[in-house]
Amino acid sequence: MRVLAAMSGGVDSAVAAALAVEAGHEVVGVHMALSRNRNQFRTGSRGCCSIEDASDARRAADILGIPYYVWDLSEKFEDTVVADFVAEYEAGRTPNPCVRCNEHIKFEALLDKAMALGFDAVATGHYAQVIDRDVIDASGETVTMRELHRSPNDAKDQSYVLAVMGPERLRHAIFPLGGYASKDEVRAEAERRGLSVSNKPDSYDICFVADGDTKGFLRERLGSRPGEVLDTEGNVVGEHDGAYAYTVGQRKGLALGRPAPDGQPRYVLGVSTKDNTVIVGPSELLSVNRIVGDKAVWFAQDILADASLTQEGSDWFAIEGQVRAHGAAIPGRARVVPLAQAVDLMPRGKEEFAEKCTRVEGASESQDHTALVEVELESPLRGVAAGQSIVLFRGTRVVGQATVVASDRHATLTNSAQSAAVSA
Amino acid sequence: MLPAIAKSPPVGRVTLTGQCQIKPLDLIAVKPARISYLDHAATTPMAPAAIEAYAEQLRVVGNPSSLHAAGRRARSVVEAAREELATIYGCRPSEVIFTSGGTEADNLALTGVYRARRAADPQRTRIIISAIEHHAILDPAQALATNEGAHLVVLPVDANGLVDCEALRRELADHAQETALISVMWANNEVGTIQPIRDITALAHQHGVPVHSDAVQAAGHLSLDFAASGLDAMTITAHKVGGPVGVGALIARRELTLAPLLHGGGQERQVRSGTIDAAAIHAWRVAAADLAKNLTQRTTNEQHLRDRLIAGILKSVPDATLRGIDPTGPDAHLRLSSIVHFTFTGCEGDSLIYLLDSHGVQASTGSACQAGIPQPSHVLLAMGLDELTARGALRFSLGASSTQEDIDHVMSVLPLVVERARRAGLATTAPARS
Numbered sequence: 001m002r003v004l005a006a007m008s009g010g011v012d013s014a015v016a017a018a019l020a021v022e023a024g025h026e027v028v029g030v031h032m033a034l035s036r037n038r039n040q041f042r043t044g045s046r047g048c049c050s051i052e053d054a055s056d057a058r059r060a061a062d063i064l065g066i067p068y069y070v071w072d073l074s075e076k077f078e079d080t081v082v083a084d085f086v087a088e089y090e091a092g093r094t095p096n097p098c099v100r101c102n103e104h105i106k107f108e109a110l111l112d113k114a115m116a117l118g119f120d121a122v123a124t125g126h127y128a129q130v131i132d133r134d135v136i137d138a139s140g141e142t143v144t145m146r147e148l149h150r151s152p153n154d155a156k157d158q159s160y161v162l163a164v165m166g167p168e169r170l171r172h173a174i175f176p177l178g179g180y181a182s183k184d185e186v187r188a189e190a191e192r193r194g195l196s197v198s199n200k201p202d203s204y205d206i207c208f209v210a211d212g213d214t215k216g217f218l219r220e221r222l223g224s225r226p227g228e229v230l231d232t233e234g235n236v237v238g239e240h241d242g243a244y245a246y247t248v249g250q251r252k253g254l255a256l257g258r259p260a261p262d263g264q265p266r267y268v269l270g271v272s273t274k275d276n277t278v279i280v281g282p283s284e285l286l287s288v289n290r291i292v293g294d295k296a297v298w299f300a301q302d303i304l305a306d307a308s309l310t311q312e313g314s315d316w317f318a319i320e321g322q323v324r325a326h327g328a329a330i331p332g333r334a335r336v337v338p339l340a341q342a343v344d345l346m347p348r349g350k351e352e353f354a355e356k357c358t359r360v361e362g363a364s365e366s367q368d369h370t371a372l373v374e375v376e377l378e379s380p381l382r383g384v385a386a387g388q389s390i391v392l393f394r395g396t397r398v399v400g401q402a403t404v405v406a407s408d409r410h411a412t413l414t415n416s417a418q419s420a421a422v423s424a
Numbered sequence: 425m426l427p428a429i430a431k432s433p434p435v436g437r438v439t440l441t442g443q444c445q446i447k448p449l450d451l452i453a454v455k456p457a458r459i460s461y462l463d464h465a466a467t468t469p470m471a472p473a474a475i476e477a478y479a480e481q482l483r484v485v486g487n488p489s490s491l492h493a494a495g496r497r498a499r500s501v502v503e504a505a506r507e508e509l510a511t512i513y514g515c516r517p518s519e520v521i522f523t524s525g526g527t528e529a530d531n532l533a534l535t536g537v538y539r540a541r542r543a544a545d546p547q548r549t550r551i552i553i554s555a556i557e558h559h560a561i562l563d564p565a566q567a568l569a570t571n572e573g574a575h576l577v578v579l580p581v582d583a584n585g586l587v588d589c590e591a592l593r594r595e596l597a598d599h600a601q602e603t604a605l606i607s608v609m610w611a612n613n614e615v616g617t618i619q620p621i622r623d624i625t626a627l628a629h630q631h632g633v634p635v636h637s638d639a640v641q642a643a644g645h646l647s648l649d650f651a652a653s654g655l656d657a658m659t660i661t662a663h664k665v666g667g668p669v670g671v672g673a674l675i676a677r678r679e680l681t682l683a684p685l686l687h688g689g690g691q692e693r694q695v696r697s698g699t700i701d702a703a704a705i706h707a708w709r710v711a712a713a714d715l716a717k718n719l720t721q722r723t724t725n726e727q728h729l730r731d732r733l734i735a736g737i738l739k740s741v742p743d744a745t746l747r748g749i750d751p752t753g754p755d756a757h758l759r760l761s762s763i764v765h766f767t768f769t770g771c772e773g774d775s776l777i778y779l780l781d782s783h784g785v786q787a788s789t790g791s792a793c794q795a796g797i798p799q800p801s802h803v804l805l806a807m808g809l810d811e812l813t814a815r816g817a818l819r820f821s822l823g824a825s826s827t828q829e830d831i832d833h834v835m836s837v838l839p840l841v842v843e844r845a846r847r848a849g850l851a852t853t854a855p856a857r858s
Contacts, residue, residue, distance in 0.1 A: 028778070069778050116848035117775060 001120040003027045003174065006106060007060060007068070009053030011197045012125030012177060014060035015189045019176035020123045021064050027123070029061035029068040032110060034077040035208065056197050063194055073109050080104035082208055086221050089244040092271035093387025096325070097206055098161045107165040111172055121172045127151035128159040129178035129396075130170060135302060146170050148299050148398040152181045160325045163391045163401035166297040166366025215245045215253075227276035229256060232269065237280065243271050246278045249286055249383020256280065267383070287380035288409055289332075291321065292345045293390050293402025296336070296368040300399040304336070313337045313371065319392040319399055321375050323384050329393050332377035342372040347408040373402045380409070456784025460830040463788045464664075464762060464823030465613055465641060471666035471711040471824075478668055478707035488700045489691060498702040505709035512716045513660060513675060514649030521674045521682075521692045522705060526640040526661035528685075529674035530560040532696065533636040533657045534607060536682035538568055541604040541634070543683070548604040552577045552595060552633075554587045554619070555806035556612050560659075561638055562802070565607070579608070584749050585617035585807050586758065592627055600631035608635070610642035610658075614790040614803045614819060615748030616763025618642070625654030634680055640664055640672075644715065644823070645723055645761050656680045665715050666824065667708035671701055715824070726761040726822045727751075729831050733764050733820060736835045741842050743769040747804065747817070764820040765790060767809065768842050771816040775845035780818075783837040790819030816849075 003025040005017035021027045031054050054070060061068035081100045088095035111122050129149040137143045148170055151157040165173065180186050190198035209217045222244055229238035238256040240246065250268040260266050266280040298304060307317040314336040320329035343350055375390060384390075384407040392399040461469075470478075486498030503517070510517040523529045534551065541548045551565050555578050568574035577595055580588045587608055596603065606628050611618045621637055628635045634656035639648055644665045650658050657680055661672035676682060676695075688697030715722070731751055737744050744766045749759035768776065773789035780787055791801035804814040820834065 028782075067778075067781065069774060071774055113775070113848045116850070117779060117844060 001025045002118060003121050003123050004110070004114040004119045005029050005066070005123045006110060006125075007031050007057040008125070009050075009056035009060075009197065009200075010125065011187060011190045011195070011200050012127075014057070014064075014125070014195045014197050015186050015193075016123050016125040016174075016176040017060065017066065018064055018189070018193050018195070020174065021066060023176070025123075027064070027066045028119070029057065029064070029066050030110070030114075031057040031068070031070045032077075032105065033070050033072045033074055034081075034105070035074050056200070060195050060197055063196075071110070071113070073105055076109045077101070077105055077208075085206075085208075086218065088387045089218050090222055090273060091387075092243060092273040094247045094385035095387045096161070096389055097208075098325070099164050099389050102161055103164040107169045107173065111169060115172065121174050123174040123176055125177055126158045126162055126175045127153050127156040127177055127180070128162050128175050130173065130175060131397075145302070149178075150393070150396040150398075151178055153183065155326075156183055158325070159393075159398050160322055160389065160391050163299070163398045164297060164389065167299050168366055170299070218242070218245055225276060227278070229254065229278045229280055231260075231266070232279065232281040232285065237266075240278050243273050243276050243278050246271050247383075248385035254280060283382070286382045288382075288384050288407040289377045289380040290408055291323070291375045291377070291381075291384055291390055291404055292342075292406040293373045293375065294369075294405050296371065296373045296400055296402040297366045298368070298400040300394070300397065303394065303399055307335070309336055311338065311370075313341070316376075319375070319394055321377050321381075322391050322393065323381055323388050323404065327381075330377040330379055330381060332375060334373055334375045334392055334399075336368075336371045337374055338371045339369075345372060345374050346406050348406075372405070373400070456782065458829070458833050459784045459786070460833045461786050462820040462822065462826065462830060462834065463786050464644075464826070465790075465819065465821035466788055467663050467669065468644065468666060468823040469825055470663075470668060470707070471714050473714055474667055474707040474711035477710040478703055481703035481706045486702065488702055489689060498700075501702050501706050502700055505705045508709050508713055509673070512712050513643075513658070514651045514653075515658075515675045516678075518693070519650070519675050519677060521676055521696050522700060523672050523674055523696055524670060524698075525663070525672040526558075526638065526659050527560040528696075529659040529661070529672050530558070530607075530638055531564045532674050532682060532685050533659060533676070534561060534564040534605070535568060535685060536695070537605045537634060537636065537657065537680065538572070538574060539683035540681040542572075544681070547602050549573055550575045550577055550599055550603040552579060552592065552603060552606040554579045554581060554608045556581050556585055556587075556614075556617075556803040557607065557609055558613055558638055558640070561607055561609070574604070575602075577603075581617075581806050583808050584755075584758075585612050585615045585747075585803065586749075587619050587624070589620060589623050589627065592624060596627060596631045596633065600633055603631070603633045605656075606633055606635045608637055610637045610639035610648070611646065611760050612748075612803060613641040614763075614801055614817075615765045615807070616641075616760035617748050618646070618758045618760060621653050621655065625656075629654060641760065645726065647716075647719060650675050662704065662708035662711065665708075666711035668704050671704035671708055718824075722824050723761040726826065729822055729826055729828065730761060730764055732828070733831045733834060736831065737764075737766055737838065740835065740839050741766075741768065744842070745769075745813075747807070747809075762822045764822070766818050767804070767813050768816040768818065768845070769813065770849045771818075771842060771845040772849050773815055773817050775848045776816075776818050776841060779841040779844055780834075780837065783841065785834055785837060788819045788821070789817050791817065 003020045005020055005027050007013045007017055007029045017027060017029055058068050081097050081104060084100050085095050085097045114122050128151050131147045131149050133145045133147055134142050135145050146167060148159055150159045177186060187198050205212045222242060225242040227240055227243055228236045229240050231237050246268045248268055251265055264282050267283055267286055268278055269281045269285050270279040303317055304314060307314040316333040316335045319334045320331050322329040337345055384404060386404050388404045389401050390404050391401040486494035488499040488502045506517045506520045510520055538551060551574050553561055553565050565576055569576045579591050608619050608624055610621055625635045636657040637655050638659045640659055640661050642648060643660045657674055657676040659674055663669040682695050684695050686697045691697050691700055734746060734751060747765045747767060749755050751759050777789060791799055800811045800814040801817055804817060
């Protein structure tokens with residue numbers, strides 16, 4: 001195959017490219033330039049967007065003996081990932097820019113361009129597995145289903161941030177590191193091949209927030225918007241400089257004038273950019289066990305078929321839900337609810353539905369805009385914010401993913417689940 | 425929203441690997457059958473005689489500034505080269521100041537003349553340049569504006585990339601007394617438009633303003649006569665004429681005062697300190713002499729190939745627009761014999777470069793890169809193109825080693841390459857948000 005290896009300049013993508021070469025593919029390395037003014041992005045060996053990273057990628061490609069190009073995707077990156085990041089915070093939600101980058105840049109702009117130029121697949125250094133499984137379809141034909149699974153490397157598993165790409169894009173994706181159980185193994189592979197990036201530190205922070213100061217970055221773009229911090233009774237307990245800078249579950253940096261009556265620490269429970277208020281309260285109110293998501297992407301049509309999915313929605317089906325890149329997956333159940341009946345799912349009813357569920361941004365062919373997903377978990381999760389992704393697993397297999405629009409505590413859970421929630 | 429899949433599908437063959445299981449499509453040839461190097465404007469192969477001369481001189485020890493026999497020998501090589509280069513470029517030997525290349529010579533001309541002229545008269549703060557200069561001119565000019573109080577005046581160009589002399593006339597009529605210098609390139613490196621240097625020097629000299637010209641791209645394809653041009657300073661470099669990378673010169677009239685950029689041993693009449701690279705200068709001399717001897721024959725060949733390639737592209741690639749002077753029109757003599765420059769509607773330059781490269785054709789978008797990212801060309805924007813059109817730029821530049829086979833090679837792949845790049849362009853320019 002003709003394979004485009006996306007090379008960030010880091011060790012993972014360099015080894016992924018090497019493995020693609022050794023698998024016998026015709027490989028071309030491409031580094032994505034995501035900022036025209038590269039000094040705006042992190043420098044040093046921290047991210048994937050500095051000039052140093054571009055030259056690290058170039059050196060790795062040289063060592064592998066493959067052609068290397070830089071593609072300028074900065075405009076698209078600004079229009080999608082950065083703009084979405086700012087808009088989501090402005091709307092009081094908590095975006096995951098790495099998810100948006102996979103959705104719009106790596107597995108959309110880059111992949112589409114690669115396909116158009118005659119490549120058969122894009123290889124990246126992500127930790128996740130692609131498994132092909134033959135199934136019999138309704139007409140008795142054998143079809144190959146492509147499944148997305150967790151990496152055996154729990155610490156590095158990236159299936160959470162990849163699920164957004166959907167099954168069609170997955171057909172053209174290769175993750176050569178999918179089977180590696182540890183990062184040390186990958187570093188050893190890099191060293192064995194003389195790739196100088198073998199000791200490069202991992203990148204963690206948001207690449208376009210140059211100094212790691214997300215709040216400062218947002219303030220630069222959105223300005224100062226002073227407002228009030230309220231407790232759950234509506235009492236003013238402090239002030240803030242812009243509700244957009246607060247995230248559900250946040251405890252630090254609240255600078256509240258009055259201590260809570262019970263002396264317990266208070267957390268951000270919600271952000272209303274409409275009223276420009278931040279609501280704070282005790283830890284236990286952060287716990288939710290019912291999550292509603294939109295823009296669902298499904299990888300497991302067989303599981304949906306088992307749940308009798310029709311235009312009227314589906315039955316409940318068992319899943320494990322995960323709301324953070326490296327968070328735990330909590331057992332529970334999910335169902336598909338058509339948009340027409342979805343108002344009933346929203347904790348605050350019609351108003352919240354209108355506010356949260358009518359966005360169709362960056363619609364891709366895999367996303368479902370006709371229904372919402374309702375998820376109930378057996379034990380509660382803390383600090384679930386709108387805008388986060390919820391990824392549904394069954395074992396190691398990704399069933400689907402959605403973007404959180406609402407969450408609350410649901411009374412229909414079993415008693416044992418509820419008592420677990422209270423004690424948590 | 426749901427494809428028909430039977431309930432509880434039986435688990436079939438499970439392949440548990442990270443590798444993709446997509447069946448290979450028909451493989452396109454991994455190694456291109458032929459390589460055609462058509463980026464001579466970036467750098468051109470060294471002349472075989474220059475390589476020999478280079479190696480020969482590298483075997484000999486000697487710093488041209490040393491007073492002993494070895495030093496004298498090296499000095500003699502340098503001075504002989506200085507004399508021959510002076511003959512080739514129509515100047516006096518003492519007007520040749522060797523530098524590390526074109527960029528340094530351009531920086532020396534801009535900064536050296538600006539500082540000296542301003543020191544002599546503090547009101548001389550204006551620097552006049554054209555909108556289509558190389559970054560080796562644009563960036564030092566910008567640095568002088570940012571750091572040293574220079575006022576930058578940028579002359580516009582017409583749709584063919586020809587500098588507007590009327591604008592210069594008006595500017596000088598109003599501000600000659602405040603002007604430190606003028607710098608206009610002899611021939612543009614992207615679209616190959618040859619500038620009216622004599623008109624510019626005639627205008628400038630009415631007002632006593634010195635003129636510099638970056639002649640780096642012109643030197644390989646035109647006969648340059650510094651004295652006849654009326655220029656006060658001119659940049660040339662070795663590696664565009666078959667010499668090595670890393671050596672060039674600023675040719676400057678003795679009357680022109682230059683504040684040095686590099687201070688040290690006082691070489692090159694105290695203007696450019698640094699040990700003189702005798703081997704590189706010797707190799708440059710050999711290459712330049714070789715080119716000068718064969719210039720007419722080479723440019724005739726280039727021009728023939730250039731016109732074949734232009735005609736071929738216009739005939740077989742839809743929506744291709746030739747940029748620069750029309751080689752079939754009355755101003756044909758104002759186009760360098762070596763430059764073929766097109767924009768292809770709906771294509772991105774980087775897609776064109778990748779696809780051509782994978783088919784063995786080495787060309788360029790023509791514009792400056794930052795870490796390998798093609799930027800929309802300031803030259804094309806100055807010629808009035810919009811940014812989207814400017815992104816579809818592709819430059820083929822010919823040289824001494826170019827042949828008809830190179831042109832045939834390009835024509836055998838270009839129509840398909842453009843078609844494919846257009847599809848890729850559509851894939852990435854579609855708006856992300858509805």
